[in-house]
Amino acid sequence: MQLNKKILLLFLLTCYSFSSCQKRGEQIKLSQYMVEGTTVYQNHCANCHTNDGTGLANVIPPLKNSDYLMTLSDHDLACQIKTGLSDSIYVNGILFYQQMPASESLTYLEIAEVVTYVNNTWGRKDGLYGVRQAEKDLSECN
Amino acid sequence: MIRTSFIIFIFLIIGCTDHVKKLPILGNYDINTNYENGVEKIDTVFHYIKEFAFVNQDSLVVTNQTFDDKIYITDFFFTSCPSICPIMKGQMLRVYETFQEEGSVVFLSHTIDPEYDTVALLRDYAERLGVESNKWHFVTGDKQAIYKIAQLSYMSVVADEPSAPGGYIHSGRFILVDKKRHIRGVYDGTDQEDVNILIADIKILLEEYAIK
Numbered sequence: 001m002q003l004n005k006k007i008l009l010l011f012l013l014t015c016y017s018f019s020s021c022q023k024r025g026e027q028i029k030l031s032q033y034m035v036e037g038t039t040v041y042q043n044h045c046a047n048c049h050t051n052d053g054t055g056l057a058n059v060i061p062p063l064k065n066s067d068y069l070m071t072l073s074d075h076d077l078a079c080q081i082k083t084g085l086s087d088s089i090y091v092n093g094i095l096f097y098q099q100m101p102a103s104e105s106l107t108y109l110e111i112a113e114v115v116t117y118v119n120n121t122w123g124r125k126d127g128l129y130g131v132r133q134a135e136k137d138l139s140e141c142n
Numbered sequence: 143m144i145r146t147s148f149i150i151f152i153f154l155i156i157g158c159t160d161h162v163k164k165l166p167i168l169g170n171y172d173i174n175t176n177y178e179n180g181v182e183k184i185d186t187v188f189h190y191i192k193e194f195a196f197v198n199q200d201s202l203v204v205t206n207q208t209f210d211d212k213i214y215i216t217d218f219f220f221t222s223c224p225s226i227c228p229i230m231k232g233q234m235l236r237v238y239e240t241f242q243e244e245g246s247v248v249f250l251s252h253t254i255d256p257e258y259d260t261v262a263l264l265r266d267y268a269e270r271l272g273v274e275s276n277k278w279h280f281v282t283g284d285k286q287a288i289y290k291i292a293q294l295s296y297m298s299v300v301a302d303e304p305s306a307p308g309g310y311i312h313s314g315r316f317i318l319v320d321k322k323r324h325i326r327g328v329y330d331g332t333d334q335e336d337v338n339i340l341i342a343d344i345k346i347l348l349e350e351y352a353i354k
Contacts, residue, residue, distance in 0.1 A: 047226060047229055058269075
């Protein structure tokens, strides 16, 4: 009985250290994604949506405080980045019809990074949007 | 003590000297030499903006006369441009807002894609930017005429280039033109710092007219 307790304690400790390690690993990965995502954003998105995500008046829609973006799924966001957007959309009650160009040259990883960047920067959601998820989502774009 | 007062004196003289900064007149110029009654007269002809006539977002004809007694800032863009245009327009909007109350400062944006950018589209674009059409003209017209005035008068590069994003290459330049159609400054419209210099230069140019 005594031995069992010890084993249990050891087991719990191991579990704890593993999970905290995993958590730290996730944190590091998230930081990496954010750094890379910033670069991808600046090179491929910021020309129009601007560095601070405010867009351009009623010409280019904002990413910051955008009701449209908040309701968009990660899957759809990833797909729109890759294949562009030619439909008109309403953002905060304003109709935008300017076509968003496709970025077919972006890799799965780059899209995962930039989605992570957009999610965490403009309050869509916290955390990582991983490359595996991106690959799966991007294989199912319309 | 004497030395200190001397230094202060020197500073006062420098401080009082009237050194109003003046912007240069840019571009090539010709020097015409004439003889009048045997006296040599040298006349410098500066580079100036040639005659033009385009149509703005209100379907009104815009010519050099539209800018009589105005200084204006001009650029070349197209509404469907996915590369540098939104940055340029954001920066131009900043200049516009700075001089919104200054009646003698106006803006002129030429489309380099007149086939796509109709008057109606330019009107919509201007409205979306939230700017007044008598203060900021968005003009369209004959493509060759637009390209020609860009290259020869405003010294800006525009060209068709199918491989470029959006199908055109163009410089993101802002050009500052004075009341006598002379170019007084050229700025990178995609660079915030350079646009700050433009804003400062417009003030210098306004000052030049104010003291005349």
